[in-house]
Amino acid sequence: MISLLHLIIFFLVALDPLASSPSPTHKPGCPARCGNMMIPYPFGVGSGCSLGSSFNITCNTSTTPPKPYLNISGVNLEVVEIGSDDPTRIRIWYPYLLYGVCYDLTSGNVTWEDGSYIDLSETQYTLSENNWQTTIGCDDFGTASTYRGREEYRDACVGYCSISANRSNVGVCPNNGYSNSVGEGCCRVPIAKGTQLLGVGLLDLTKILNRTRLFPCSYAFVKEKGSINEPAYSYNLSILQQRSGAFFEKNEALQVVRLDWRIGDQNCSQAHRNSTYACQANSHCVDFGAEIGGYLCNCSKGYIGNPYLYQGCTDINECDDNPCAPHAKCKNIHGSFSCSCDSGYNGDGKKGGSGCTSSMKFVLIGLGSALGLVLLLLLCYWLLKMLKKRKYKKLKEDLFKHLLLLHQQTGQGTFGKTKLFNAKELEKATDHFNKSRICGRGGQGIVYKGMLSDGTIVAIKKLNKVDENQLEQFINEVVILSQINHKNVVRLLGCCLATQDPLLVYEFLPNGTLFDSIHDPKPEFPLTWNMRLKIATDVAGALAYLHFASSVPIYHRDIKSTNILLDEKYVVKVSDFGISKLVEVDQTHLTTVVKGTFGYLDPEYYQTSQYTEKSDVYSFGVVLLELLTGQRPISMERTEVGRNLASHFLAYIGADNLDAILDARVLEEGGKDEVIAVARLARRCLNVRGQMRPTMKEVATELESLVMSQIHPANDMELEEEAIVSEAKDMEFSDIEYSWTSNVHGVATSSSDAHPLMSND
Numbered sequence: 220m221i222s223l224l225h226l227i228i229f230f231l232v233a234l235d236p237l238a239s240s241p242s243p244t245h246k247p248g249c250p251a252r253c254g255n256m257m258i259p260y261p262f263g264v265g266s267g268c269s270l271g272s273s274f275n276i277t278c279n280t281s282t283t284p285p286k287p288y289l290n291i292s293g294v295n296l297e298v299v300e301i302g303s304d305d306p307t308r309i310r311i312w313y314p315y316l317l318y319g320v321c322y323d324l325t326s327g328n329v330t331w332e333d334g335s336y337i338d339l340s341e342t343q344y345t346l347s348e349n350n351w352q353t354t355i356g357c358d359d360f361g362t363a364s365t366y367r368g369r370e371e372y373r374d375a376c377v378g379y380c381s382i383s384a385n386r387s388n389v390g391v392c393p394n395n396g397y398s399n400s401v402g403e404g405c406c407r408v409p410i411a412k413g414t415q416l417l418g419v420g421l422l423d424l425t426k427i428l429n430r431t432r433l434f435p436c437s438y439a440f441v442k443e444k445g446s447i448n449e450p451a452y453s454y455n456l457s458i459l460q461q462r463s464g465a466f467f468e469k470n471e472a473l474q475v476v477r478l479d480w481r482i483g484d485q486n487c488s489q490a491h492r493n494s495t496y497a498c499q500a501n502s503h504c505v506d507f508g509a510e511i512g513g514y515l516c517n518c519s520k521g522y523i524g525n526p527y528l529y530q531g532c533t534d535i536n537e538c539d540d541n542p543c544a545p546h547a548k549c550k551n552i553h554g555s556f557s558c559s560c561d562s563g564y565n566g567d568g569k570k571g572g573s574g575c576t577s578s579m580k581f582v583l584i585g586l587g588s589a590l591g592l593v594l595l596l597l598l599c600y601w602l603l604k605m606l607k608k609r610k611y612k613k614l615k616e617d618l619f620k621h622l623l624l625l626h627q628q629t630g631q632g633t634f635g636k637t638k639l640f641n642a643k644e645l646e647k648a649t650d651h652f653n654k655s656r657i658c659g660r661g662g663q664g665i666v667y668k669g670m671l672s673d674g675t676i677v678a679i680k681k682l683n684k685v686d687e688n689q690l691e692q693f694i695n696e697v698v699i700l701s702q703i704n705h706k707n708v709v710r711l712l713g714c715c716l717a718t719q720d721p722l723l724v725y726e727f728l729p730n731g732t733l734f735d736s737i738h739d740p741k742p743e744f745p746l747t748w749n750m751r752l753k754i755a756t757d758v759a760g761a762l763a764y765l766h767f768a769s770s771v772p773i774y775h776r777d778i779k780s781t782n783i784l785l786d787e788k789y790v791v792k793v794s795d796f797g798i799s800k801l802v803e804v805d806q807t808h809l810t811t812v813v814k815g816t817f818g819y820l821d822p823e824y825y826q827t828s829q830y831t832e833k834s835d836v837y838s839f840g841v842v843l844l845e846l847l848t849g850q851r852p853i854s855m856e857r858t859e860v861g862r863n864l865a866s867h868f869l870a871y872i873g874a875d876n877l878d879a880i881l882d883a884r885v886l887e888e889g890g891k892d893e894v895i896a897v898a899r900l901a902r903r904c905l906n907v908r909g910q911m912r913p914t915m916k917e918v919a920t921e922l923e924s925l926v927m928s929q930i931h932p933a934n935d936m937e938l939e940e941e942a943i944v945s946e947a948k949d950m951e952f953s954d955i956e957y958s959w960t961s962n963v964h965g966v967a968t969s970s971s972d973a974h975p976l977m978s979n980d
Contacts, residue, residue, distance in 0.1 A: 244525050254284035259302060261482070261497065261527045262309075270482070270497060270527060273343040291342055291478075299475060307515050308347055313337065313476040316441040318419040321462050324435055327426075331462050336418035337441075339478075340366070345511060346414040347477035349444050351407045354378045355454050356437025358430055360422035360859065361406060367413040368510040373855075376406035377424070380433055380456075404456050410441065412479070413508045417441065422859050427866060429907070434459035443477045481513030490514050500531030501554070521554030544574035638713030638724075644672065645679055645715055645722055652681065664720070668727065677712060680723040697723070699773055707761035709784065709794040725794075729787050734780035737845050744789075748888035749929065751846040752897070754791050756926050758783055759919040761793045762839060766832050766915050774830060778838035779819045779852075780845050818852030818863065823909045833909035836918065840904025844868050847898060849882035865905050872902055893925055 244259040245251045249268035252258055253276060261270030264278050264287070276298065277288045287298040289311060300310040318334035339345055346365075354361025357380030365372045380403065410417065419439045425432045436459050482497045483490055487504035490496050498504050498516035501524075507513040518524055522532035538549040543558035547568030550557045558568030560575035567573050576584065648669035649656045659666035664682040671677060700711035715722040730736075733754065736746055746754075765773040775793070782795040819841045821834035841852050844864050850857075852864045861867035871880040877898055878886060885894060900921055906912050913921075 243528065246528065250278070253278035253287040254282075256287055256298070256301065258287065259306070260525055262301060271343075274480075291344060292338060307481075308349070308477055308479055310443065310475060310477050312471070312474050313441075314474040316417070316419065316476065318421060318439045319436060319462070320421050320423075321436040322423070322432060324432055327432070330435075334419065336416065337476075338416045340415045343482070343513065344478045344480050345412070346410050346417060346441075347443075347479045348410060348412040349477045350410040350441055351444050352410060352417075352419055352439060352441050354406050354408075354421065354437070354439045355404065355456075356421065356439075356459060357404055357433045357456070358424040358428055359437045359439075360424050361408065361439045362420040362422065362859070363408045363410070364418045364420070365411060365414045366416040367411060367508075368415070370510065372411065374408045376408050378404055378406045378437075380404045404459075405454055413511045415511065427860065436460070436462060440473060441476055442473050443475045479507075481507040481511075481515060483514065484512040485514070486512055487514050497527050499526055499529060501534070502526030502532050519554055521556075542570055543568050544570050544572070546575040640713045640715040640722070640724055642715055642722075645669065645724070647672070648677065649679055676727045678725045678727045680725070682720050682722075702771070703765070703769060703773070705761055705764050707757045707791055707793060708764070709792040726786075726792075728784040728792060730785035730789055732781045733783040733785065733791065733842070734845075736785060737780060737849055738851060745884065746846075748885055748893075750789070751885070752889075752893070752922070752926060752929075754783075755843055755846055755897070756919065756922040757791045758793060758842065759839065759915060759922050761791075762835055763915040763919040765793075766835070772832070774832060775835050775838075776830060777816060777819075778835055778842065779816050780842055783842070818865075821909065822907055831909055832914065833912045836904050836912045836915055837909070839915070839918065840901050840912075841865060843897065843901040843904065847882065847885055847894070847901065848880050849884075850880075869902065869905065872898060893928075896921070896925060 243251075244257060246260050246263055246268050249260075250258065250264040253264055258264055258276055260268075262274045262276050263269035264276045269275050275290070277290070277295065279286045279288060288295045289298050289309070290296075291311075294315075297312040298309060299312060302308060315335045316337055319332070320329060321331040322328065323330050337346070345367075352361065352363045352374075354376060356378045359378045360375055361378065362373065362375045365374075419441065421437050421439050423432075423437075424430075434456065438458075483495070485493070486506045491498070491504060496504075498514075501519050501522040502516045503519055505515045505517055507515060516526035518526050518532035521535055521537070523535050524530075524532040526532055534551070534553055536551050537556035538551045541549060542556060543549040544566070546561045546564050547558045547566075548561070550559070560566055560568045563578060564575035565578050566575045568575050646652065648671050649667040652665075652667055656667045656669065657665055658668045658678065664680055667679045667681065669677050669679045697711065697714055700709070709728070710726045712724045712726060714724060740746060762775065762778070765775060777795060778793075782793065784792045784794050786792060819838040821830075821837040823837075824830050824834045841864065844850070845852065848864070848868065850864055850867075854862060854864070857867060861870065868880060871877060877895070881894065881898075900913075900918065903911075903913055904918065
């Protein structure tokens with residue numbers, strides 16, 4: 220039954236539709252607050268005071284001041300705040316999202332482990348994106364498994380500590396807002412909007428990194444962003460000396476989690492048809508999100524109030540703040556206002572707008588402004604065109620200077636047999652760079668398939684830009700490939716510098732990359748064991764040639780299966796020399812910014828920034844593993860410990876369980892002695908200490924001997940002796956103690972183009 224007070228309010232509003240009055244935030248007749256906290260509708264304290272049971276607030280009056288509680292998933296949680304900065308959020312204490320683990324520093328055994336998760340899937344609440352998952356620990360991998368609707372998402376970060384870390388150190392979390400960040404003893408993972416279920420976890424990395432654990436305990440927990448320790452996000456590592464709750468129980472701010480709420484489980488297009496539709500007068504519906512149903516209500520523009528209460532939102536009288544300029548009158552209208560200039564004035568009449576200007580003055584100002592704007596635009600266009608022209612001219616001059624200098628420094632010239640093509644010839648070869656001729660795209664540019672006037676099919680790489688980085692890689696590739704003549708190294712046929720974008724011309728290789736042949740093989744042409752062994756032998760021979768037989772030693776620096784291409788006869792060709800380096804004869808290593816591809820990257824190079832010939836050996840060892848196992852170098856489908864193929868392989872071979880990881884075709888076709896010999900060679904190539912790895916010349920020799928043994932098989936006694944010697948070497952390497960240094964370097968993944976030498980047919 221409608222009360223008398225409600226009828227009076229209804230008639231007053233009906234008499235003056237633009238009348239505005241203070242808008243209540245709570246349901247009439249219900250408590251407005253609990254203790255010091257306002258309780259806005261649809262939340263409410265007491266029977267009938269909320270929109271539903273999901274929004275019932277229990278006010279605990281036994282405390283001073285009284286505290287509000289909300290029952291979520293059967294747990295009574297203290298509400299800290301409702302909608303102070305965003306009416307769609309509440310902030311609650313949630314002291315249960317803490318995962319902790321402690322180890323015995325002597326044995327490495329787990330002495331204590333405790334964890335939990337939050338499940339909001341049956342509630343009107345989800346975790347807000349204004350939360351972090353924070354991991355505090357040394358050499359720990361913090362994981363977050365979340366569900367939004369039916370989809371599962373996983374994210375992780377690494378807390379890494381210097382070897383010199385001690386209990387007085389401070390762990391600092393990176394404040395960049397991204398996952399997979401490495402922090403000093405601390406890291407963070409952002410929580411996505413709409414997360415209904417979240418579980419946290421920890422993985423010990425000390426065994427994988429072959430390091431000694433510095434502290435007994437590690438923790439992972441969820442808390443709201445930016446509430447403590449701003450802006451450093453730092454924690455004293457002494458908390459890693461103590462087991463579980465002490466630090467976290469004393470720091471209540473670490474237990475605060477933000478939640479989003481929504482109405483129902485239908486989106487706006489469905490909900491407005493129902494009698495339970497919550498949005499009242501002068502408000503509009505907003506879908507909560509694409510992955511999760513439910514909606515929220517907002518007051519329409521020009522209105523204020525609580526859109527969930529029965530009277531809806533009320534009109535704002537904008538004229539009270541006089542939004543109109545001098546010589547203008549204000550008129551309030553539903554949801555807005557209007558300004559009208561006095562007679563003899565023109566304009567929109569609004570402050571911050573054009574205001575009101577005398578008619579003649581307005582005409583003169585308009586003409587002058589229009590003319591000035593046109594002149595300014597023309598001047599800017601001319602200056603921009605001149606700057607681009609000058610910049611391009613300078614880059615072209617720098618390119619020619621570099622090539623001329625290199626030409627003078629080498630006795631036979633930089634280009635050697637490399638041809639300088641005419642721009643028109645290459646335009647004709649690609650039908651003026653027709654889109655139908657594109658066979659690949661990459662970070663450096665676009666690759667076209669072309670046919671020269673003599674009928675030769677070629678691949679033509681057209682660089683996108685000529686910036687300093689690409690200029691260096693362009694020159695580097697021209698110089699290196701011009702000095703190499705090897706059947707298993709891709710041939711650079713020439714280049715063209717007489718165009719706006721430099722062009723490189725390569726031999727055309729139609730059968731794609733080794734990566735595709737291993738991981739996405741063609742049914743009509745699978746990789747047999749003999750082919751795999753031949754491919755490994757040819758690649759090793761090419762690298763040995765680069766290291767030892769070329770006029771100047773060359774370190775490739777980006778050996779991986781996507782940089783190994785196949786011609787029409789499935790002969791392999793090593794490609795992509797953009798980040799390769801020429802080495803002086805007496806040099807033992809290069810000190811460079813770390814570049815390469817995760818999964819193939821030499822861990823010793825990663826730690827020291829010193830690239831040696833043995834770094835290429837490590838990358839080749841990973842390619843050997845791909846040929847042996849048919850698995851990818853990095854795979855999220857494997858367990859966390861085995862996501863890196865090298866670690867995965869070493870664990871299996873160390874457990875004398877090699878058959879379990881080998882590719883089915885290798886097991887079926889390969890001779891046992893041959894496969895074991897290649898596997899042991901791969902293990903030697905993957906030794907963490909570079910000096911213990913074989914040289915590429917030794918690798919090539921061993922593989923060539925295996926190929927020759929297929930043609931001239933050795934007797935059983937010789938095979939047995941070879942296995943004994945290889946096994947002895949493996950034992951020698953496995954007994955070596957080593958550890959990584961604590962230096963952390965940024966790793967830049969190779970910016971290889973989509974390969975100019977292959978077809979995507």
